[in-house]
Amino acid sequence: MMQRFMFTAISVLICTAPAAKLSAQVNDPNSGIQYRSGQTVVPAFEGWQPNTDGTYSFWFGYLNRNYEEELNIPVGPNNFFDGGTQDHGQPAYFLPRRNMFVFKVNVPKDWPKDKILTWTLTSHGQTFKAKASLNIAWEVNNGVISENAGSGTYDPANEAPTITGSTSASVTLPNTLTLTASATDDGHPKPKPQRARRGTAEAKGDDLTGIPSIIPENLMRGTGLNVRWVLYRGPGPVTFDPPKQPPVYGKPVTSTTQATFSLPGDYWVRAIASDGMLESFLDVKVKVNAK
Secondary structure: OOOOOOOOOOOOOOOOOOOOOOOOEOOOOOOOEEEEOOOEEEEEEEEEEOOOOEEEEEEEEEEEEEEEEEEOOOOOOEEEEOOOOOOOOOOOOOOOEEEEEEEEEEEEOOOOOOEEEEEEEEEEEEEEOOOOEOOHHHEEHHHHHHHHHHOOOOOOOOOOOOEEEEEEEEEEEEEEEEEEEEEEEOOOOOOOOOOOOOOOOOHHHOOOOOOOOOOHHHOOOOEEEEEEHHHHHHOEEEEEEOOOOEEOOOOOEEEEEEEEEEEOOOEEEEEEEOOOOOOOEEEEEEEEEEE
């Protein structure tokens, strides 16, 4: 099995529209993000994987260049794929900073090696494109995904967790909605001592990879099994209480959260099970009715 570290490919096309007004700069010397809001979202092609049936999966993620601002970009003229089906299950609600391997698009076994699939995003007056192809340089496996996540040494015995739960629900405002997901894991990777936090006296220079510094702390993958909840698509923000629980090693996890919706409409929320290296998703379509 191929095991190598790979930086993400981000292919961009920048429009000449004037830049949005920027908010105050972030006072965080360890972050690669300079502004709290007012910046764009850049789509990213993370790489491709072969599937056992001969088809291929293109992995995509994104960089929201804001430290705090969450952008809502509905699928449509500002968020689409080229040709054929413009909706390939991409997110429409973009969390701050770097989010890797967020979704994948399956393509047929006869997909030409030089054919490109392009994801286009426009935000704050600027347009960026991520271009995916079967270029051999961008083949990935679980080892590459783990290393890019900043989770440390790859465990070749590790498989992604399994996650189950209801995939549809409804609620009437102003009520909250109870959501539940259950996850199991194979016990890999094994627990390891927790490294000292950046900036503490115990932290050593070789503990700092540098690259994950732009990833929000609540998205960093720690050893153990946990489930976190995020908004994937929807007309307005959603609050999850709690949004996640501490990692647990050696036993299944059931996560129950109370979701509070801001507006009526159709939502897509996602439960993400992580074992510290690999992730699996449970997508829940929610119909939120007006009072």
